[in-house]
Ligand code: NAP
């Protein structure tokens with residue numbers, strides 16, 4: 600871990616150099632320079648995620664914390680920093696933060712919605728195409744030197760265009776995925792807590808009960824937030840109710856899907872294929888059963904991973920941090936209920 604004193608302040612709206620800020624991960628250079636001007640910065644510079652012990656140590660007297668989705672922010676951690684004003688997460692997802700504990704301690708919470716929506720929807724669609732069209736198997740086939748002829752029966756996939764797309768969680772990202780589906784000539788069904796009249800009007804999306812969505816969709820994309828209500832929303836029963844020709848994409852959080860049940864469904868052919876950006880556990884060990892299944896495409900939580908989007912997320916996370924240190928309204932506050 601590296602701790603350094605505040606860089607000289609050179610502009611308006613900067614927090615006091617007596618503030619202490621903890622960063623659990625390095626930021627892109629220009630965003631990091633902005634953090635340096637906010638106060639004394641303790642930043643994790645070791646390999647891998649910041650160990651809990653190092654975070655606990657760093658939190659003493661902290662005024663602000665800029666974390667990522669791998670850091671668990673709970674009441675015990677908050678109690679180590681009674682002066683903490685703000686938790687700013689470099690993610691839109693908030694399932695790693697105890698929002699009630701933050702609210703109870705008057706700690707503001709900021710996150711990074713919108714700036715990552717389109718990039719994450721692109722990733723979901725890439726996974727959908729990869730899974731339905733068997734790209735992983737095709738790449739392995741060529742790489743292994745098995746490509747000898749054009750074969751009418753080789754690696755037959757399932758159409759994506761002109762099929763039925765089912766979105767589980769029609770939030771910002773779910774809606775952006777639905778827009779891509781419509782551009783592919785798909786009809787869109789969605790399941791969400793709340794009706795989305797705009798998406799219904801502009802995309803012809805139809806709100807369905809979860810059972811009906813799973814039974815009738817050719818491709819199901821899970822894009823909802825992870826909460827106590829949505830954990831394992833795709834369980835063995837849900838997978839059983841899907842078409843045997845269907846694909847499942849998870850772009851939300853790993854624990855939205857029951858992994859053991861998914862391994863069984865893919866292995867038995869009760870669904871056609873899966874594309875996973877997120878898994879449970881994460882990271883997925885190299886010997887995990889999911890990775891031995893040729894009809895499962897797994898990528899390492901790359902949803903928002905482009906140069907442009909990660910930079911935008913970093914700057915928004917710094918904006919949230921700076922506002923919180925100053926006691927101002929955060930540009931993108933989390934809904935703490
Ligand atoms: P959002 O606009 O807030 O959408 C959240 C969705 O989750 C909404 O559809 C919402 O339902 C649903 N939801 C929330 N709480 C729920 C509950 N208790 N029960 C049932 N449904 C619930 O967020 P977003 O920007 O689209 O992001 C969605 C999620 O995607 C994030 O929370 C994050 O976990 C994940 N994500 C992953 C990546 C990645 O790299 N793979 C990148 C960004 C985000 P309503 O529509 O009824 O409100």
Ligand code: GLV
Nearest residue numbers: 668689690691692
């Ligand atoms: C990524 O998973 C995010 O929540 O931003």
